[in-house]
Amino acid sequence: MDFQILDSIPELSNYKSFTDRYFTKRYILNYGGIENNDIMLMFHSNRIMLLSLAPSHFFFKKNLGYSINFNTGKVDRLSNSVKGKGKKGGQQLEPNSTLCQILFEDDTSFKVPSCIKGSLIEINESLVKYPELLKEMPDSDGFIAIILSSITISEAKKSEWLTPEEYLALLKN
Amino acid sequence: MDQQKAIFKLCKGLGCCDSCCLRYLGIRYQNAYENAQTFCLKFQDKPANAEKVDQNKPTDISPPSSTSENTVTSETNVSTDDKPTENVTNDESNNVNPGDDTKTDIKMEEDTSNKEDTDSSNGNVATSNGNGSRPAKRRKRDICTSCLGLLQKDGWPECNAAVKEVLDKKQYDSKTFGCGLSAPIATILREKVICLKIKEAFPDFDERSITTLKESWKWAYGPQLAQHIGIALDSGSVSPLLIVLNMEYPDDLQELEILKTLSPDLFESRSRQRKRFTVEFTRRSVEQALEGATLEALTALRWGSVRSADSAASCVSVVCTRTPLYLGGRYIKLSRELPQTPWLLGGKRMMESSVQDIIFEPLAKAYGMSEADADHRLKFMSAGREDVDVRCLGDGRPFAIEITDPRRELTAGELQQICEAVSSTGQVVLKKLVPVTKEDLTLLKSGEENKTKTYEALCIKLAHSKSSDTTQNGTTPITVTDEDISRINSYRNTPEGAPERIALTQKTPIRVLHRRPLLARTRHILDITASKVTGHPQLLVIRIRTTAGTYVKEFVHGELRRTAPSLGDAIGAPVDILALDVTNVQLDWPNKQ
Ligand SMILES: [Zn+2]
Numbered sequence: 001m002d003f004q005i006l007d008s009i010p011e012l013s014n015y016k017s018f019t020d021r022y023f024t025k026r027y028i029l030n031y032g033g034i035e036n037n038d039i040m041l042m043f044h045s046n047r048i049m050l051l052s053l054a055p056s057h058f059f060f061k062k063n064l065g066y067s068i069n070f071n072t073g074k075v076d077r078l079s080n081s082v083k084g085k086g087k088k089g090g091q092q093l094e095p096n097s098t099l100c101q102i103l104f105e106d107d108t109s110f111k112v113p114s115c116i117k118g119s120l121i122e123i124n125e126s127l128v129k130y131p132e133l134l135k136e137m138p139d140s141d142g143f144i145a146i147i148l149s150s151i152t153i154s155e156a157k158k159s160e161w162l163t164p165e166e167y168l169a170l171l172k173n
Numbered sequence: 174m175d176q177q178k179a180i181f182k183l184c185k186g187l188g189c190c191d192s193c194c195l196r197y198l199g200i201r202y203q204n205a206y207e208n209a210q211t212f213c214l215k216f217q218d219k220p221a222n223a224e225k226v227d228q229n230k231p232t233d234i235s236p237p238s239s240t241s242e243n244t245v246t247s248e249t250n251v252s253t254d255d256k257p258t259e260n261v262t263n264d265e266s267n268n269v270n271p272g273d274d275t276k277t278d279i280k281m282e283e284d285t286s287n288k289e290d291t292d293s294s295n296g297n298v299a300t301s302n303g304n305g306s307r308p309a310k311r312r313k314r315d316i317c318t319s320c321l322g323l324l325q326k327d328g329w330p331e332c333n334a335a336v337k338e339v340l341d342k343k344q345y346d347s348k349t350f351g352c353g354l355s356a357p358i359a360t361i362l363r364e365k366v367i368c369l370k371i372k373e374a375f376p377d378f379d380e381r382s383i384t385t386l387k388e389s390w391k392w393a394y395g396p397q398l399a400q401h402i403g404i405a406l407d408s409g410s411v412s413p414l415l416i417v418l419n420m421e422y423p424d425d426l427q428e429l430e431i432l433k434t435l436s437p438d439l440f441e442s443r444s445r446q447r448k449r450f451t452v453e454f455t456r457r458s459v460e461q462a463l464e465g466a467t468l469e470a471l472t473a474l475r476w477g478s479v480r481s482a483d484s485a486a487s488c489v490s491v492v493c494t495r496t497p498l499y500l501g502g503r504y505i506k507l508s509r510e511l512p513q514t515p516w517l518l519g520g521k522r523m524m525e526s527s528v529q530d531i532i533f534e535p536l537a538k539a540y541g542m543s544e545a546d547a548d549h550r551l552k553f554m555s556a557g558r559e560d561v562d563v564r565c566l567g568d569g570r571p572f573a574i575e576i577t578d579p580r581r582e583l584t585a586g587e588l589q590q591i592c593e594a595v596s597s598t599g600q601v602v603l604k605k606l607v608p609v610t611k612e613d614l615t616l617l618k619s620g621e622e623n624k625t626k627t628y629e630a631l632c633i634k635l636a637h638s639k640s641s642d643t644t645q646n647g648t649t650p651i652t653v654t655d656e657d658i659s660r661i662n663s664y665r666n667t668p669e670g671a672p673e674r675i676a677l678t679q680k681t682p683i684r685v686l687h688r689r690p691l692l693a694r695t696r697h698i699l700d701i702t703a704s705k706v707t708g709h710p711q712l713l714v715i716r717i718r719t720t721a722g723t724y725v726k727e728f729v730h731g732e733l734r735r736t737a738p739s740l741g742d743a744i745g746a747p748v749d750i751l752a753l754d755v756t757n758v759q760l761d762w763p764n765k766q
Pocket of ligand 1: 189190191192193194317318319320321322323324325
C-alpha cells in the first residue's frame, strides 16, 4: 500500500474559501431603517454564527480613517467571557443590542447591531490591534463577533434573511 | 463443645436446616456444608433423623474427626423429649389459612412471567416453573426458617435446571465458573431474630461470628451445581464466568412490612422519596433498620421468634456473564468520507458508515451477535480520532474493542479473517487484531495525551507574499517560491535548541465549539518541513509533527486568526488547507507479545 497526500489534489477551480466551505451566509439590508446598514451572518452547521458587515455596507464606501469602540456605554464587549461546554455567562444580546461602534475621523459614527437574540460568545479581538481587517477582510478575519442563539431562532432567521443569491439579485437592481 | 451443642439444639428448635445450624455455629469450611447432615452428627446428642441413619452404614455417618465424641454422644443417650423440634413453630404455622397457599402460588407464577420478559433479552432466562413442572410442594415444617430452603437439597434440582437452560443457550467456553446469589431480603430479618434468640440464651454469642448465607450457599450448592453443568467451581474473582441465581420468596415484602413500624423514620423518608427509591426494601435499608433491634421490639411485632415459612424461596432467574474480552489493533482509514464512530446529530445518523461500524460487522458475525446486540456489547476505544475528511495512513491509529459477556475467545484464525473482511471494504485496513488486557487500555488512554502525531497536509497559497518584490500585480499568478519553502523550513518562534519549533495559541475551533468549552490553549509543533508540488505552482505539501491536541487544519489556515501564529505567518501570505492525512500516531500498540 502506498498512499500519498498527492492522491488528493482537488480541482482547484472548485476551491472555496474557509467561510464558504463551512458556513451558510445570510444577509440583512438596511437594518434599523438605515440605508445600506447591511449585515452578513454566517451560520456554521453546528449553529454557531459569525456576524460581519455585508459587502454592500456604506462603511466600505467611506474613505475615512476610523476606530472601533467595543464599549457600548452599558457594557464592555471585550470583557465578555463564557464558561464550560454550555458557554454560560455570555452577554445577552437582543436584535437591537449594539456590538460595537465605528467612529470616523470626521466625528460621524454608526453602530453595529446584533440582529438576533442570543448570547455573545466571542468578540474578534484581532480588530483591536488591527482595525483595518474590518475593511480589508470582512468575509473572514474581519468578522465582528461569534454569537450563539437558540435552535428555533437560528432556524427561523436562516429562512427569513436573504440567501446569497437573493442578496446579489437585490444588489443588481 | 457443650455450648455448641446447645446452640445447635436451639437452632434446630427454631426450625433451622442442618447447614444453617452450622452457620450459626460459625463453621467455615466447604466440606462441612457439602455434607451438612453427616457433619452435624457431632453436634447432636442423638442422630436427628434416626430412621435414615439406621439405613446407612454406621461408618458413613461418623463425622470426619470425632469418633470419640460420637461415642460420648451415644452413651449420653439424652431423653427423647429432645427430638428435633420443628414443632416449636408448627403451632403458629398451623394457624395459617390453607387458602393462602394457593394465593401465594399464583403470585409466584405472575412474578416469574414478568421476570421472563425482562431477562430474556440478554439471553439470561427466567425459570419456567409456572407451567406445572415445579416439584411437589414441601411440607411447611421442612422449609428452613432461616435460609428459606436455599441450603436445602430439595430445591436444588430446580435451580440446576434453570442454570443449565441459560448455559445451553449461551454456550460459554469457560471451564470454570463462580457463583453468586441474590437471596430474599426476608432472610436478613429471619437471621436477626435467630441471632437474638441465641443471644438471649447465650449472652456471649457474637452475631458477627456467623457464616454468611452467601458463603455457605456457595459451599453447599456450588459443588453439586458444578457436577450438574460439568465445569469446575472456582472463586468468582478468578473465574471469567459468573452465574448468579436470583431467588425470590413470595412473602418477602409482607414479612418486611413490620420494619416500617420498627424503624418508621427510615422508611417514611424513603417512601416520601419514592420516585428516587423505587425499591423500598433494599439489603442496606433492611440491615440499617434491624441494626439495633431488640427481641422486645420484635416481639411486639409478632416476631418474638422466627416464624415458619409457608413456601420456600425459588429461583426466578439466572444471569450468566463472562468478564469482558479486549482486542487491540491499529486501523488505517483510506476514506475522506468516513467518520471514526457513527456520527449522530439529534439521534439521527448523519453518515451511513464509520470505522467502528466496518470493524464491528465481521466481529459481531463471528460472535453471532445481532446488530442491536452488537450495539451494546461492543465498545470502540481509540487513541484520539481524526476528522471525517482526514485519512489515517502509515501504521494506522491504535484502537481497542471491549466485548461484553463474550461467549468465547476467538482464535487467531478467526481474528485474521475479521481483519481480511474489514480490509476488503477498501475504506478501512486492519493488519492484525490481537487479544489485549484491561490493563493495556490505560496505555491507549495515556497515549491520547502523550503521543505525538505526524501529518501530511496539502496546502494552497492564496495571495502574493507581502514581503516579495513589488513588481507583482493582480495578473501575476500566485506561486509557492523557494523562499516560501525555506522560510517554512526554518521558521520557529521558540528559543533556538528548544525541542519544539513553534508554540501556538489555539482558541477552541468553531467547528467543535458547540461541544467544547471556549479556551485558548498552547500547543506545539515539534517539526515542520515544506515542499513544492510539481505541476501545481500554487500548492505546497507540509510534513508536520505535533504534540497531542494540536489542531493542524487550524494551524494551516489560522481560522480567522483564532490560531496564531499560522502557516501563513511564516510566509507572509494567506494559506489554506486542501487535504490532510495522519501519517503516524506514535504509540507502541498493541504491545509486542
Ligand atoms: Zn437453612
